[in-house]
Amino acid sequence: MPQLPIPQSPPISWFLILSAILFALGVAGFLFRRNIITVFMSIELMLNAVNLTFVTFSYKIRQIDGHIFSFFVMVVAAAEAAVGLAIILTVFKNRQTLEIDEVSSLKN
């Protein structure tokens, strides 16, 4: 079997770079999208990227604490999703729109 040009096992930095890429994609979605639900999903993507960083460093220092932090992040994300989607439902009931630029009562 020919030797592949990649290392046998992935370096830790690859995981962190993947996490950075996913976080940047989440930021892009948060800033550029106009549908309120998609913006919310971009936030979830950013939380996932941070979780990957926690678990990676947990591997690096051989301690389990990173897993527990990412567990707490999951709990907070679940609570946030429940409340946020309830807010989205209320906004839609009152305004019949999901465009984020239309919801600007607090502006000025």
Place this chain on the structure above:
Amino acid sequence: MDSILFLIFAAVAVICGLNLVLQKHPITSALSLVGVMASLAVLYLLLGGEFIAMAQLIVYAGAIMVLFIFVIMLLNAGTEQRPRRRLWASYAGVPLLAGVIGLAAYIVQRSLPATESVSFGGFQEGTAKAIGEKLFSVYVLPFEVTSILILIAIVGAIVLARKEVS
């Protein structure tokens, strides 16, 4: 072989993430997010986090995304309108993001030795037993506070979503 596993699932995660940002319809974005979460669960397994991988699949890909898709279907959310073209955003945004990723990659490569690598089974402490023991000894106060947070979230969601009774 761990490298190939990592590369496959990292590629799936990045492609699904790009799809999330670029697609116009929210249901497509939601399904892409499920793909990202599933491939991240595989990477957690590679890093030795069995419990976190399963929690990722059950809580995130199972519960939270079902909630999202349920709301998308309930609101009958359609395709997004073409955004008004903001010139500075469309021209400066992509190079700026690429710059941020490049800077992060550079810093990570400089500060972490490349010799240290991840192999499957290299860290076996991420079991449910170990996490439970730590959660109920060192982190017992945050754990209990979390239950109050969830209670507040439940009450808040019910208050926000109920029908007004006059």
